[in-house]
Amino acid sequence: MRLAPDVPDVHLNLGSLLALQGRTDEALDSLRRVLALAPDYVDAHYNIGTMLQRESRYAEAETAYRAALAITPDYADG
Numbered sequence: 001m002r003l004a005p006d007v008p009d010v011h012l013n014l015g016s017l018l019a020l021q022g023r024t025d026e027a028l029d030s031l032r033r034v035l036a037l038a039p040d041y042v043d044a045h046y047n048i049g050t051m052l053q054r055e056s057r058y059a060e061a062e063t064a065y066r067a068a069l070a071i072t073p074d075y076a077d078g
Contacts, residue, residue: 008038012047019051041072042071 015030028051034044049064 005007006037008034008041008044011037012041013046015044019047024051024055037041040071045071 011030011033012058014028018027028049031048034041045068049061059078
């Protein structure tokens with residue numbers, strides 16, 4: 001992401017687009033970049049959980065969901 005390497009929202013949106021294309025590993029990399037830039041970005045934790053759950057990686061998904069809930073305990077999607 002040359003144009004906005006330090007903007008979490010850009011990486012979140014890129015991760016969503018990559019996920020829609022079925023490019024799961026790249027999408028997860030993009031979402032993890034969000035967390036490297038903004039560790040408390042609850043939507044990134046949730047999106048990672050959702051993607052991992054779809055991949056049947058349930059333990060990892062639970063960890064991501066729990067991280068989202070730790071940040072925002074009333075996060076309905078989490």
